[in-house]
Amino acid sequence: xxxxxxxxRLFLHVAEAGxxxxxxxxxxxxxxxxxxxxxxxxxxxxxxxxxRGRRGVAPTPAGEAVLHHARLVLQQMERMRGELGDYAxxxxxxxxxxxxTAAVTEFLPEPLAxxxxxxxxxDIDLEERPSHAIVxxxxxxxxxxxxxxxxxxxxxxxxxxxxxxxPFRIDRLVxxxxxxxxxxxxxxxxxxxxxxxxxxxxxxxxxxxxxLARHAARAGRPLKLRVRLGGFDAVCRMVExxxxxxxxxxxxxxxxxxSIAIRAVPLADSWALRRLSIxxxxxxxxxxxxxxxxEHLAKDSPGT
Numbered sequence: 001x002x003x004x005x006x007x008x009r010l011f012l013h014v015a016e017a018g019x020x021x022x023x024x025x026x027x028x029x030x031x032x033x034x035x036x037x038x039x040x041x042x043x044x045x046x047x048x049x050x051x052r053g054r055r056g057v058a059p060t061p062a063g064e065a066v067l068h069h070a071r072l073v074l075q076q077m078e079r080m081r082g083e084l085g086d087y088a089x090x091x092x093x094x095x096x097x098x099x100x101t102a103a104v105t106e107f108l109p110e111p112l113a114x115x116x117x118x119x120x121x122x123d124i125d126l127e128e129r130p131s132h133a134i135v136x137x138x139x140x141x142x143x144x145x146x147x148x149x150x151x152x153x154x155x156x157x158x159x160x161x162x163x164x165x166x167p168f169r170i171d172r173l174v175x176x177x178x179x180x181x182x183x184x185x186x187x188x189x190x191x192x193x194x195x196x197x198x199x200x201x202x203x204x205x206x207x208x209x210x211x212l213a214r215h216a217a218r219a220g221r222p223l224k225l226r227v228r229l230g231g232f233d234a235v236c237r238m239v240e241x242x243x244x245x246x247x248x249x250x251x252x253x254x255x256x257x258x259s260i261a262i263r264a265v266p267l268a269d270s271w272a273l274r275r276l277s278i279x280x281x282x283x284x285x286x287x288x289x290x291x292x293x294x295e296h297l298a299k300d301s302p303g304t
Contacts, residue, residue, distance in 0.1 A: 101208035
């Protein structure tokens, strides 16, 4: 039985995506080539590795065994590449990062750009997910590191998996309102006070939007969303025009205020102040380049 690294990485992507099409896209392979590779793996194994259904695919028990060993092999390859320092021609380091909305849109772009500019042989796969899902994925070995909010997962943020946490940034959520709005003069406001207002939200699947929806539900009044948009700049422009209010990170509001006529009113709720942390299974077992990336991300953390 012979599986090469492309086979193992493809199978991991397929399992994570829940479809061969999605896995092929993540692996940068044509669908026909990916399907042929999966069939070849199953032929070599002598058993089905994927259970195929109308809504996608899922690993069979044999497929779960392949997944387990694929993760181990790929992680070991990453460690070897980093420790050798000089990569074989054509081989590149790879770091998979999961982050919540604020991390992905506000806090990671600048330090990641600095890192990538000085590490041309390292690729980064960055994906947005809710904090609880990030914790689960890192604990399961599906990502090298994650950026999570402490208030989202409480004291059991590591899910019992003993994840290591490194301080990253402070994320404050504020209420964005148009200049001249009656609420613009408020020094602070509770989220529950404005749940009767219309809101501009982020696109479905946004970790922050899910976070806000949960807190609205706990307050007994669901968010009234007039429109959903893909980024904070677009959201703030809607607010400027008086379409509705919005909850955004303070960093986004501060940036948008330079060109957009909005005011930022701090939310009084305790959950609106979130400490973001880098979580990893273990710094000691990370590939060298991933460990150095963690050090780079943490160098400007609060208290450093």
